[in-house]
Amino acid sequence: MDFKIKRIYSLVFVKDTLNKKILLGYKKRGFGKSKWIGLGGKLHPDESIIECAIREVKEEANIELTSVDKIGYLEYIFEDETNVMAVHVFSADSYSGEISETEEIRPEWFEYGSVPFDKMWPDDRYWFHLMLSNKRFKGHFLYEANLENIKIYDLSEVDNI
Numbered sequence: 001m002d003f004k005i006k007r008i009y010s011l012v013f014v015k016d017t018l019n020k021k022i023l024l025g026y027k028k029r030g031f032g033k034s035k036w037i038g039l040g041g042k043l044h045p046d047e048s049i050i051e052c053a054i055r056e057v058k059e060e061a062n063i064e065l066t067s068v069d070k071i072g073y074l075e076y077i078f079e080d081e082t083n084v085m086a087v088h089v090f091s092a093d094s095y096s097g098e099i100s101e102t103e104e105i106r107p108e109w110f111e112y113g114s115v116p117f118d119k120m121w122p123d124d125r126y127w128f129h130l131m132l133s134n135k136r137f138k139g140h141f142l143y144e145a146n147l148e149n150i151k152i153y154d155l156s157e158v159d160n161i
């Protein structure tokens, strides 16, 4: 029997819309180590996905989000693995506190035109432009077991997420 176990994650992009900059985090450890990623992580039992997004941003960059907008849903499937990562994508353009580095993440602002795709998850190249231009989207990505190549994907813009 072939069945998949879904693991649920949040993935949050904090935007400085005035200066057209996006906050990414350099992942210092764990899954995705040495990549630039959005902030976020695994859903805990007894919290909503929005609570997860807010908690993870606090844990990883020391700021408190004051607005979050759900903008995307992505599923990652890995060859030879039973787990599926179900990732709820958010954007946020207001927060309180000062952004600072934590044990897991070194946060840094990037201009929309200087996003370091060569040091990010390969799927980001497909949907980042949608996220940056405030579009909503859904997609699936099947990764080869080496986690470097995408074998098949689908992606679509949606009105509601």
Ligand code: 6OG
Residues within 6 Å of the ligand: 009, 010, 011, 012, 030, 031, 032, 037, 038, 039, 040, 041, 042, 076, 085, 087, 121, 123, 124, 143
């Ligand atoms: P922690 O392990 O830090 O949560 N994530 C991915 N993001 C993209 N763009 N592509 C992928 O391709 C990803 N796999 C995981 C989801 C991991 C964080 O990294 C995101 C979470 O926000 C495979 O708890």
